[in-house]
Amino acid sequence: MQFAVTVMNFLALAFVWLLGAVAALVLVLYIIDRTQRGDAIRRNYPVIGRFRHLFSTLGEFFRQYFFAMDREEMPFNRAQRDWVERSAHGAGNTVAFGSTRNLGIPGTSLFMNAAFPPLDDEFASSEPLLIGPHARTPYSAPSFFNISGMSFGALSKPAVRALSRGAAKAGVWLNTGEGGVSPYHLEGGGDVVFQIGTAKYGVRSEEGGLSDGKLREVAAVENVRMFELKLAQGAKPGKGGILPAEKVSAEIAAIRGIKEGSASISPNRHVEVGNWAELLDMVNHIRDVTGKPVGIKTVLGSADPWEEFFALIDARGPESAPDFITVDGGEGGTGAAPMPLIDLVGMPIREALPRMVDLRDKHGLHERIRIVASGKLVNPGDVAWAICAGADFVTSARGFMFSLGCIQALKCNKNTCPTGITTHDAKLQRGLVVEEKYEKVANYAKQVIKEVETIAHSVGVAEPRLMRRRHVRIVQDDGRSLPMNKIYPSATGHIV
Numbered sequence: 001m002q003f004a005v006t007v008m009n010f011l012a013l014a015f016v017w018l019l020g021a022v023a024a025l026v027l028v029l030y031i032i033d034r035t036q037r038g039d040a041i042r043r044n045y046p047v048i049g050r051f052r053h054l055f056s057t058l059g060e061f062f063r064q065y066f067f068a069m070d071r072e073e074m075p076f077n078r079a080q081r082d083w084v085e086r087s088a089h090g091a092g093n094t095v096a097f098g099s100t101r102n103l104g105i106p107g108t109s110l111f112m113n114a115a116f117p118p119l120d121d122e123f124a125s126s127e128p129l130l131i132g133p134h135a136r137t138p139y140s141a142p143s144f145f146n147i148s149g150m151s152f153g154a155l156s157k158p159a160v161r162a163l164s165r166g167a168a169k170a171g172v173w174l175n176t177g178e179g180g181v182s183p184y185h186l187e188g189g190g191d192v193v194f195q196i197g198t199a200k201y202g203v204r205s206e207e208g209g210l211s212d213g214k215l216r217e218v219a220a221v222e223n224v225r226m227f228e229l230k231l232a233q234g235a236k237p238g239k240g241g242i243l244p245a246e247k248v249s250a251e252i253a254a255i256r257g258i259k260e261g262s263a264s265i266s267p268n269r270h271v272e273v274g275n276w277a278e279l280l281d282m283v284n285h286i287r288d289v290t291g292k293p294v295g296i297k298t299v300l301g302s303a304d305p306w307e308e309f310f311a312l313i314d315a316r317g318p319e320s321a322p323d324f325i326t327v328d329g330g331e332g333g334t335g336a337a338p339m340p341l342i343d344l345v346g347m348p349i350r351e352a353l354p355r356m357v358d359l360r361d362k363h364g365l366h367e368r369i370r371i372v373a374s375g376k377l378v379n380p381g382d383v384a385w386a387i388c389a390g391a392d393f394v395t396s397a398r399g400f401m402f403s404l405g406c407i408q409a410l411k412c413n414k415n416t417c418p419t420g421i422t423t424h425d426a427k428l429q430r431g432l433v434v435e436e437k438y439e440k441v442a443n444y445a446k447q448v449i450k451e452v453e454t455i456a457h458s459v460g461v462a463e464p465r466l467m468r469r470r471h472v473r474i475v476q477d478d479g480r481s482l483p484m485n486k487i488y489p490s491a492t493g494h495i496v
């Protein structure tokens with residue numbers, strides 16, 4: 001009895017002390033908030049005003065679980081992300097009951113099923129497509145769906161390793177992004193596209209220009225199949241790459257040829273390329289030196305200036321053309337970019353792609369220049385739309401990040417990515433187990449290809465590259481849909 005009373009007294013005393021401590025803390029916070037000058041809410045609503053910041057921070061994490069509807073988040077909604085996740089797991093990817101998609105929203109693509117689709121034994125798989133017929137070593141690209149450029153630097157070492165091995169397993173190419181080629185890109189033994197960014201990481205001379213010697217060294221790696229000269233990417237047209245200082249580790253600095261721990265900022269364009277003639281000169285120079293196909297990556301502001309580019313190719317002859325043009329939509333992703341550029345600059349892929357395809361075809365270069373499309377083309381319907389519009393290839397960056405386990409935490413610029421994909425913090429990288437994830441990368445790529453084939457068969461053709469603009473209708477403002485070949489009539493009839 002005596003013992004119980006002592007315990008009760010102790011608890012009561014502890015409670016009083018606790019209350020006192022809380023009251024003292026609230027008082028201190030009240031005084032701090034009332035007297036500080038930087039935050040109006042805390043100054044006017046001391047202590048309680050602090051919850052606003054706490055809830056906004058927590059909202060960022062919890063909204064996707066509790067509050068957001070399946071189709072309403074940005075940049076990718078839950079339905080899009082879940083599709084990738086299910087595909088990556090390699091489990092069956094069927095859903096039940098009916099579509100949760102609102103099919104009346106203007107811009108929605110609807111594929112036109114054939115009355116009599118081909119029978120199962122009439123299906124074909126897409127054949128490899130030749131890129132760069134005039135290069136000394138042309139590339140026969142096996143897959144129409146591939147991995148878009150993301151540098152080692154923006155991505156972590158395990159992420160690049162898993163992508164490399166997954167790409168090899170699925171038979172798709174892996175683009176290095178602008179940070180140069182690392183041993184991790186080559187680990188899987190699959191096809192690699194070497195991107196030359198404006199800072200020319202990996203192929204830079206002492207003076208900061210392009211080093212022919214280094215170009216030859218990279219080209220000598222058999223798995224490096226093509227070179228992509230980056231003019232711009234959709235998330236930040238007119239701005240070069242940005243790798244924040246905290247992400248520039250010793251290894252990344254060594255591969256890029258820069259200083260460890262200081263931000264890696266690329267120029268906003270290639271200093272040697274200020275007009276179309278200089279662009280063609282540079283493309284041809286890289287092709288001559290490397291012997292491999294060379295393309296460009298760009299974002300359309302308007303199609304008009306590109307008329308001049310194609311006129312110049314007409315004048316110099318088709319051999320002078322880039323072997324491929326990657327059109328990245330303004331909605332493209334990035335490791336880090338200023339918000340006005342991410343949000344507001346660059347034509348979306350849904351408008352840019354048909355325009356670029358039409359320009360190419362109008363100039364008779366349909367078989368000469370391959371068009372690669374990217375920009376939120378992460379699910380089979382998006383990829384099928386791009387092929388209908390005239391793309392020869394589609395690439396994705398964030399689709400493959402989702403296959404690696406990305407949860408869209410939007411921390412790629414902070415070195416705190418919770419899934420280990422875009423951080424160089426070894427503790428966080430531990431979560432990304434290469435041996436598990438590479439299978440998921442491969443599963444995702446294969447599932448996209450398989451379901452694009454399913455759409456192709458449904459619209460009545462034997463394989464995806466036989467799909468045309470007439471096979472897809474686009475919902476208009478009045479709720480009715482129009483065939484894409486009425487909205488973008490083809491210049492030559494190749495793709496109607």
Ligand SMILES: Cc1cc2nc3c(=O)[nH]c(=O)nc-3n(C[C@H](O)[C@H](O)[C@H](O)COP(=O)(O)O)c2cc1C
Pocket residue numbers: 148149150151154155176177178179195230232233234241297328329331332333334335374375376377378395396397398399412422
């Ligand atoms: C983390 C990250 C890093 C990227 N790094 C590069 C890069 O180095 N070079 C480049 O041209 N594009 C880069 N991009 C852009 C992608 O290659 C791609 O063009 C764009 O994200 C559109 O594809 P998506 O919508 O499937 O992500 C990056 C994108 C992300 C998300």
